[in-house]
Structure formats: structure tokens, C-alpha cells
Amino acid sequence: EPLRATGPNSDGIVQPLLFGDKLVGTLAIGRREAGVPGRSDTPLYELPAEMIRTFSEFMAMQIVNARHLIEQVHSRLVAHELDIAHRIQRALLPRTLPQLAGFGLAANWESARQVGGDFYDAIPLSDHSMLLVMADVMGKGVPAAMFATIMRSVLRAMAVRSHHPAKLLKRLNEL
Numbered sequence: 001e002p003l004r005a006t007g008p009n010s011d012g013i014v015q016p017l018l019f020g021d022k023l024v025g026t027l028a029i030g031r032r033e034a035g036v037p038g039r040s041d042t043p044l045y046e047l048p049a050e051m052i053r054t055f056s057e058f059m060a061m062q063i064v065n066a067r068h069l070i071e072q073v074h075s076r077l078v079a080h081e082l083d084i085a086h087r088i089q090r091a092l093l094p095r096t097l098p099q100l101a102g103f104g105l106a107a108n109w110e111s112a113r114q115v116g117g118d119f120y121d122a123i124p125l126s127d128h129s130m131l132l133v134m135a136d137v138m139g140k141g142v143p144a145a146m147f148a149t150i151m152r153s154v155l156r157a158m159a160v161r162s163h164h165p166a167k168l169l170k171r172l173n174e175l
Helices: 049-092 141-159 165-174
Strands: 011-019 022-031 116-124 130-140
Touching: 011 049, 022 049, 049 116, 049 141, 116 141, 130 141, 141 165
Parallel strands: none
Antiparallel strands: 011 022, 116 130
16 A cells, blocks of 8 residues: 555545556555645545546556567567577578588578577588588577587587597587
8 A cells, every 4th residue: 555654644546557458557646644734635536537547547658658668679689689690590501511422412591480509510521521410509599509609610620630420429518
């Protein structure tokens, strides 16, 4: 009760702030100590109801507009982050695939909804062997894309030293 805290001789009213049928807050109008010299002792609940209702409708609209603005800013930030992650993710993918005698390689990547750490790579190990990698880093957005970038770099550096996929993946997991 917001008005009770003002003291035993106070008076006031509480008006709901409605936007349509949705309660978005309350408006408490009060004053302390009735009977102060030079002030009207007309109780606040006798203020024109139309004035209070109009003011509360205005306040409700302002609250809804402020919340909407906050949601718009948040949506723009998320969209910007997803755009950055998408560019990082695209940069991870090889522009061309190395060719291996007797095989034809082709690849395509399309993001389903959000951007994450999905990537593929083809790393030549010799004239007759190639390491094909497909990975899905857990998570979405910039953090997953950054982790995928790190993982891809480490994997490429390690592939030069080891041509055994099981040993390579074991060491990659350890790192």
C-alpha cells in the first residue's frame, strides 16, 4: 500500500494504469497530513475523475512506448550481433576446396535460423589424402563463431603434424 507509508493523516488515491485491458502499472497520488493551514482539505478522491483517468491513460501509453523502444533497441543489437557472427562464420568456410585425384568435392552451407559455430573444412594432408572436417560448435551467435574460428585454426595447425584422425581429434579435445 503506497499511501499508507505517508502517515495516518494522509489521503490519496491509487489509479490503475491500463493499456487496453492490460495492467501496466499503478499511479498513486497522495499528500501528507491533511489539515495543513493554507491548503485545501478537499480529499484527493474528490478530484475530477476524468482528469485522473486521462492522466493515467497518458502514463500507461508512455510506459508501453518506453518498453517498446527498449525492445527495439534490444532487437537491433541482437540483429547486429547475428550479422557479425554470420560474417565470421562465412569467413571460416573455404572459398575453394582442394581436389583429390579420383574424387570430386563440392560443398555448400546455409544457415537454418541463427548463426552459430557450424563449419566445414578440407585440409590436404598429402597428394593422396585429405582431412574432411564438419563441426557444430555448441551455442549461437558471436561466442560460438569465435570458438569455431579458434578450433579451426588449432585443427589446421595440428593437421600438419599428425595424419591420424583419431590422434588428431583426441589432441584437439585435450586442448
